[in-house]
Amino acid sequence: MEPKVFASHFMMAPMAGVTDEPFRARLRRWGCRALWTEMVSAAALVRKHKKTHQMAAPGDLGNDTAIQLFGANPDELLPAAEILTALGWLRIDFNMGCPVKKVTKSGAGAALLGDLSLAAKCIKAVRDGSGGIFTVKIRSGVTSSQLNYLEAGKMAEGEGADGVVLHARTRAQGYSGFADWSQIDALAGTLGIPVAGNGDIDSAKTALDRLSGHPVAAVMIGRAALASPWIFRDVELMFQGGAPLGRPSIQELSADLSRHFAELVEFKGERGAVGEIKKFVAWAIKGVQGGSVARAEVMQIKEADAMCEFIASLAAFDPREGGGS
Ligand SMILES: Cc1cc2nc3c(=O)[nH]c(=O)nc-3n(C[C@H](O)[C@H](O)[C@H](O)COP(=O)(O)O)c2cc1C
Numbered sequence: 314m315e316p317k318v319f320a321s322h323f324m325m326a327p328m329a330g331v332t333d334e335p336f337r338a339r340l341r342r343w344g345c346r347a348l349w350t351e352m353v354s355a356a357a358l359v360r361k362h363k364k365t366h367q368m369a370a371p372g373d374l375g376n377d378t379a380i381q382l383f384g385a386n387p388d389e390l391l392p393a394a395e396i397l398t399a400l401g402w403l404r405i406d407f408n409m410g411c412p413v414k415k416v417t418k419s420g421a422g423a424a425l426l427g428d429l430s431l432a433a434k435c436i437k438a439v440r441d442g443s444g445g446i447f448t449v450k451i452r453s454g455v456t457s458s459q460l461n462y463l464e465a466g467k468m469a470e471g472e473g474a475d476g477v478v479l480h481a482r483t484r485a486q487g488y489s490g491f492a493d494w495s496q497i498d499a500l501a502g503t504l505g506i507p508v509a510g511n512g513d514i515d516s517a518k519t520a521l522d523r524l525s526g527h528p529v530a531a532v533m534i535g536r537a538a539l540a541s542p543w544i545f546r547d548v549e550l551m552f553q554g555g556a557p558l559g560r561p562s563i564q565e566l567s568a569d570l571s572r573h574f575a576e577l578v579e580f581k582g583e584r585g586a587v588g589e590i591k592k593f594v595a596w597a598i599k600g601v602q603g604g605s606v607a608r609a610e611v612m613q614i615k616e617a618d619a620m621c622e623f624i625a626s627l628a629a630f631d632p633r634e635g636g637g638s
Pocket residue numbers: 326327328329330331350351352381408410411450480511512513514533534535536537
């Protein structure tokens with residue numbers, strides 16, 4: 314049976330600058346059935362910031378995607394959640410995990426873990442403005458000596474959250490060290506609402522092991538899906554008792570990237586698409602023979618036609634792994 318609060322047992326993580334509509338479409342083609350948008354600013358939504366409204370446009374709206382809000386002002390979060398609900402979003406998530414300075418300096422993201430009374434007001438505001446499923450994504454605490462994920466999770470539940478995602482690192486850790494999945498166990502054992510676990514899932518097998526070995530409703534995959542979006546196809550295959558298919562052929566990858574690029578051009582225009590696809594090409598060809606030369610080459614491309622040709626030419630690459638990258 315599908316979990317209700319989380320659209321699938323295996324979810325793509327929200328990633329700023331990455332999980333836009335074209336990448337979400339690509340992830341769906343690779344079998345992903347639960348997605349998160351990039352985080353969108355409540356203040357910018359309320360102020361009708363054009364780029365933020367483009368990020369929040371429900372182009373691929375479906376019951377498989379949650380939109381993530383960030384902010385630290387309940388007076389902005391409530392109308393922002395109402396805007397998203399009016400746009401048709403059925404799943405809204407609140408970001409209490411982002412450690413990036415640009416976000417925390419305004420008191421938002423993981424900074425809210427240092428002020429749970431303000432966080433409670435923010436959560437209530439987003440809950441009140443949401444019409445559907447409402448979740449909160451947190452970290453373990455501010456520092457390792459201030460672990461308060463249990464308190465934060467209980468508070469979120471008390472304020473009406475339907476589920477909590479825990480990235481089991483502290484704000485101070487950023488992305489260093491390891492995610493501590495025993496914290497995820499403790500949170501899932503404490504809350505009455507579903508908990509999803511996140512942090513360091515590096516393969517389809519790890520995703521499956523985490524789901525079966527921990528009392529979570531779902532697991533969330535981030536960085537591993539950037540270079541290997543087919544992790545979702547493989548984990549679904551394994552979940553059904555089958556064998557994973559592994560890395561696709563370089564020809565398949567080239568076709569996959571061509572389609573991703575065409576959709577980015579539609580979404581962002583040629584200039585924006587050329588800039589954005591570069592990191593996806595670099596991730597995709599990591600480990601492929603001649604990959605380092607190709608990566609340097611792709612970074613120099615400025616025109617959409619040249620990018621199309623380059624991506625098509627990848628099909629002729631030697632698919633052996635390891636050499637030259
Ligand atoms: C480039 C990048 C952008 C991210 N953007 C967001 C974001 O917008 N919202 C959020 O909650 N987490 C964000 N994260 C954190 C991820 O959602 C996830 O919690 C983290 O990468 C740990 O999962 P992983 O070990 O599977 O990568 C971001 C991470 C990265 C690397």
